[in-house]
Amino acid sequence: MNEYDSNRIYDLTSNIGFNKTDIKTEADCFVLNTCHIRDKSTEKVYDEIGRLKKSFRNFKKPLVIISGCVAQAESEEMIKREPYIDIVIGPQSYHKIGDLILNFQRKKGKFNETNFDVINKFDTLKKIPISQNKISSYLTIQEGCDKFCNFCVVPYTRGPEYSRPIQQIIDEANILVKKGTREIVLLGQNVNAYNFFENSKKYKLSSLIRELNKIKNLKRIRYTTSHPKDMSDDLIDCYKDCEKLMPFLHLPIQSGSDRILKLMNRKHDTKFYLEIIEKIKKINGDIKFSSDFIIGYPGETEKDYKNTIDIIRKVGFVNSYSYIFSPRPGTPAANKNINKLEINKTRLQNLQKIIENYQLLNNKKYIDKFSEVLVENKLTGQDKYFGRTKFMAPVIFQSDFCKSGDIINVKINSCNRINLFGIHKISNSERAA
Numbered sequence: 390m391n392e393y394d395s396n397r398i399y400d401l402t403s404n405i406g407f408n409k410t411d412i413k414t415e416a417d418c419f420v421l422n423t424c425h426i427r428d429k430s431t432e433k434v435y436d437e438i439g440r441l442k443k444s445f446r447n448f449k450k451p452l453v454i455i456s457g458c459v460a461q462a463e464s465e466e467m468i469k470r471e472p473y474i475d476i477v478i479g480p481q482s483y484h485k486i487g488d489l490i491l492n493f494q495r496k497k498g499k500f501n502e503t504n505f506d507v508i509n510k511f512d513t514l515k516k517i518p519i520s521q522n523k524i525s526s527y528l529t530i531q532e533g534c535d536k537f538c539n540f541c542v543v544p545y546t547r548g549p550e551y552s553r554p555i556q557q558i559i560d561e562a563n564i565l566v567k568k569g570t571r572e573i574v575l576l577g578q579n580v581n582a583y584n585f586f587e588n589s590k591k592y593k594l595s596s597l598i599r600e601l602n603k604i605k606n607l608k609r610i611r612y613t614t615s616h617p618k619d620m621s622d623d624l625i626d627c628y629k630d631c632e633k634l635m636p637f638l639h640l641p642i643q644s645g646s647d648r649i650l651k652l653m654n655r656k657h658d659t660k661f662y663l664e665i666i667e668k669i670k671k672i673n674g675d676i677k678f679s680s681d682f683i684i685g686y687p688g689e690t691e692k693d694y695k696n697t698i699d700i701i702r703k704v705g706f707v708n709s710y711s712y713i714f715s716p717r718p719g720t721p722a723a724n725k726n727i728n729k730l731e732i733n734k735t736r737l738q739n740l741q742k743i744i745e746n747y748q749l750l751n752n753k754k755y756i757d758k759f760s761e762v763l764v765e766n767k768l769t770g771q772d773k774y775f776g777r778t779k780f781m782a783p784v785i786f787q788s789d790f791c792k793s794g795d796i797i798n799v800k801i802n803s804c805n806r807i808n809l810f811g812i813h814k815i816s817n818s819e820r821a822a
């Protein structure tokens with residue numbers, strides 16, 4: 390989501406005359422868009438400002454703006470602690486960045502803008518031209534979260550759940566497709582909680598997917614990140630007949646222990662999770678799953694950990710994001726006793742090894758077969774292309790004839806854990822066509 394936000398922050402600043410530069414010391418304005426999900430994110434911001442100060446020692450000081458979730462969490466405190474920072478702006482008010490910059494230039498005051506102003510944000514953004522023209526583009530449809538998992542800062546930094554009007558999203562999707570996008574990844578902290586009411590009609594994620602499925606030149610649809618509780622039957626049914634919805638689902642479970650899921654306030658248990666996986670597999674036996682895991686959540690025993698390993702083996706996830714629990718200030722889990730770091734490190738390494746093994750085994754299945762690939766780009770300085778399979782697997786391949794945005798069949802010759810490698814050849818008649 391920060392990538393989407395960063396692109397839109399750029400669009401907003403370019404609207405008042407700013408351009409991107411790769412030369413740091415040329416910048417008049419420096420925007421650091423931050424994420425608060427990981428450990429020590431606040432300190433990393435101050436470290437970055439330290440580096441910035443050094444770089445600009447012999448140059449005119451740039452206007453320094455901190456945006457994103459660290460800005461939201463720290464707010465006014467940032468300007469007090471680091472006077473080099475001029476503007477602090479939260480993720481739900483970044484649409485005001487243009488006005489804040491202009492006001493700063495006029496008055497030279499410091500600004501802290503961390504209100505939850507999400508409706509105005511998207512109303513403003515819809516009027517700002519989109520510069521993004523990638524083959525695979527992100528599109529934010531929902532923000533915030535009402536689930537309040539005990540370890541997570543999102544409900545505090547992004548605020549309550551908000552779903553954008555459906556027509557606004559369809560319009561943005563059409564703009565992206567006109568600019569060359571062939572795959573849209575719908576984004577939300579709780580994307581499958583998408584829920585928009587208009588004229589006494591309720592639109593859910595399934596309604597949106599069905600609408601986007603009709604866009605002629607759009608070839609692929611994905612969505613992330615989902616909560617198991619919101620995997621409703623109407624959404625699962627989309628895997629039956631929305632041919633553009635890709636057969637790959639990232640569905641975080643966090644732990645395979647019901648006791649830990651309860652302590653986390655996840656609002657689902659492992660039985661519920663596995664039932665969803667089964668329902669989806671019944672519709673499409675080929676669908677692949679990835680997940681998120683937190684290792685060493687306060688109170689996690691060896692038995693809880695083993696339950697997590699069991700569920701990994703049961704589902705056979707082909708990818709995962711796995712981390713050792715780290716407390717987020719202000720969340721209910723922040724002050725709980727945690728396991729020794731050494732224990733957690735060993736558990737994490739072991740879990741990652743198991744998932745990496747599944748990843749490699751899964752990739753090996755493609756060798757000597759054709760995979761349908763969406764071509765994203767030519768690799769810089771190489772005679773090779775990059776694309777992804779329906780299952781999100783990255784493919785690096787040689788081709789004697791293809792262009793970005795094409796969907797082609799690539800013969801896979803080899804792989805490692807992450808990438809598939811192959812070749813794309815076409816006949817003379819295909820080339821003529």
Ligand code: SF4
Pocket residue numbers: 534535536537538541542543544578579616
């Ligand atoms: S559902 Fe996701 S975003 Fe919401 S509180 Fe839980 S982990 Fe955070």
